[in-house]
Amino acid sequence: xxxxxxxxxxxxxxxxxxxxxxxxxxxxxxxxxxxxxxxxxxxxxxxxxxxxxxxxxxxxxxxxxxxxxxxxxxxxxxxxxxxxxxxxxxxxxxxxxxxxxxxxxxx
Amino acid sequence: xxxxxxxxxxxxxxxxxxxxxxxxxxxxxxxxxxxxxxxxxxxxxxxxxxxxxxxxxxxxxxxxxxxxxxxxxxxxxxxxxxxxxxxxxxxxxxxxxxxxxxxxxxxxxxxxxxxxxxxxxxxxxxxxxxxxxxxxxxxxxxxxxxxx
Numbered sequence: 001x002x003x004x005x006x007x008x009x010x011x012x013x014x015x016x017x018x019x020x021x022x023x024x025x026x027x028x029x030x031x032x033x034x035x036x037x038x039x040x041x042x043x044x045x046x047x048x049x050x051x052x053x054x055x056x057x058x059x060x061x062x063x064x065x066x067x068x069x070x071x072x073x074x075x076x077x078x079x080x081x082x083x084x085x086x087x088x089x090x091x092x093x094x095x096x097x098x099x100x101x102x103x104x105x106x107x
Numbered sequence: 108x109x110x111x112x113x114x115x116x117x118x119x120x121x122x123x124x125x126x127x128x129x130x131x132x133x134x135x136x137x138x139x140x141x142x143x144x145x146x147x148x149x150x151x152x153x154x155x156x157x158x159x160x161x162x163x164x165x166x167x168x169x170x171x172x173x174x175x176x177x178x179x180x181x182x183x184x185x186x187x188x189x190x191x192x193x194x195x196x197x198x199x200x201x202x203x204x205x206x207x208x209x210x211x212x213x214x215x216x217x218x219x220x221x222x223x224x225x226x227x228x229x230x231x232x233x234x235x236x237x238x239x240x241x242x243x244x245x246x247x248x249x250x251x252x253x254x255x
Contacts, residue, residue: 026113055117058115071115076233
């Protein structure tokens with residue numbers, strides 16, 4: 001799984017929004033995601049395929065439906081690569097501070 | 108309604124080595140926050156994850172086992188009262204060859220919403236998997252605190 005594919009998949013606001021939707025509610029069908037995104041089925045399908053190819057989205061069949069899940073593993077690998085083992089707590093403290101001061105998470 | 112999380116990682120190894128890494132103490136000790144499994148690895152066997160000091164971290168039962176392809180565990184936290192109160196979850200490990208790598212898919216689910224236990228494991232799995240991948244691909248697990 002190449003890191004290029006992960007960054008390419010993340011370099012698009014619509015695809016990040018799709019990940020946000022799955023973060024809010026994991027395990028959604030294509031139909032449910034289309035409704036939330038107000039986009040054509042075709043466009044959402046294309047974005048989901050890219051996210052799945054980058055391993056950011058995992059799917060599971062349930063009967064005739066396919067459920068989409070956010071896979072946090074590649075994003076964690078990015079963090080593991082550049083955040084040192086002793087820095088982690090400080091980085092988290094700063095992220096929490098920013099969240100508190102701004103009143104919401106970083107979009 | 109059930110809550111379910113999915114974790115997928117690709118590791119350059121063989122299904123047999125990955126199976127050993129998930130089921131044998133000499134491997135889990137290195138990458139899985141220091142815990143070791145205590146289990147006979149048969150359907151219906153009790154399953155436990157032990158801390159190095161002898162405390163039980165988690166416990167449950169083997170629901171399905173098909174080495175080196177599939178393992179399904181009934182799983183409950185034992186050392187954090189508020190997580191233990193969530194009761195049993197179900198964790199499925201699927202291993203499949205994917206080109207030169209092996210794809211590991213973990214489904215972890217529980218029949219309730221707002222589960223503290225699932226929130227806990229959802230922080231833990233990505234870290235455990237990164238360390239497992241490092242161990243199998245480079246021979247070294249990632250350094251991190253032994254308890255979490």
